[in-house]
């Protein structure tokens with residue numbers, strides 16, 4: 001066990017698409033990450049995440065106060081004393097982590113001192129105990145991420161929606177994979193109803209987009225404004241024209257390509273578009289429903305439902 005992680009932070013991922021969730025985390029922070037345990041659901045980082053609330057696939061973040069073997073938990077002494085009220089919440093993370101009945105009281109014994117007391121209903125401090133197969137990680141809960149907020153932005157609840165609209169949670173993941181920071185600028189050349197640009201705008205990112213369809217362009221603007229994103233630059237234009245239309249650099253390009261059935265026509269559009277963005281010196285995160293893009297293999301695939309898989313390409 002490397003010391004740097006033992007004193008850092010533990011991120012509990014939500015459980016779906018763990019590799020993608022880990023990549024989302026890595027893309028949004030500086031410093032290294034390391035999955036621990038068999039499930040891959042706990043990621044440890046040495047550094048603090050500056051913007052944990054923007055993550056779409058992480059549930060909670062805890063500052064690590066102890067990491068060690070389960071069998072040694074009764075004998076340890078914690079480096080820091082906990083003051084005020086606290087509650088211990090355990091979770092058996094790994095599938096092989098055998099449940100132990102009295103683990104909370106054993107942890108309580110090592111935490112308890114004359115300056116603190118248990119309050120299960122309204123504690124000042126929540127201590128998370130992530131129980132893996134052989135080891136245990138204790139952390140002071142710092143952040144619970146409200147992933148329900150994405151449901152409040154469901155496509156059907158927006159002023160303008162379409163069957164092509166991207167799920168807000170997945171749109172946020174794509175934005176995060178680009179590593180874009182607040183104050184930087186993003187381009188979505190196939191912006192549709194604005195699924196990606198809404199999530200980027202809510203992260204404090206400057207946004208620009210094109211769509212060939214006038215109705216989409218109008219609808220995208222309405223949707224952005226519904227969420228208070230007033231500064232936007234959305235043009236009715238074909239995607240490959242974006243470099244000349246905007247005539248400026250972007251910090252990331254994030255887009256969800258058209259899923260046309262007429263394959264030759266769609267392929268031609270995509271080929272022209274891919275050539276046009278070569279001039280941009282930034283990360284490109286592109287989603288499509290084909291498992292090859294411009295000779296590349298996808299970095300991730302997501303099974304949206306039994307007959308629909310989407311592929312994500314990350315091009316640096």
Ligand SMILES: C[S@@+](CC[C@H](N)C(=O)[O-])C[C@H]1O[C@@H](n2cnc3c(N)ncnc32)[C@H](O)[C@@H]1O
Nearest residue numbers: 165166190192193194195211212213238239256
């Ligand atoms: C998969 S949808 C994007 C959906 C979008 N992410 C959203 O959340 O609504 C692809 C979009 O590409 C647009 N489109 C198709 N061909 C285009 C082209 N040559 N240039 C720009 N947009 C185009 C379509 O009108 C459609 O809105």
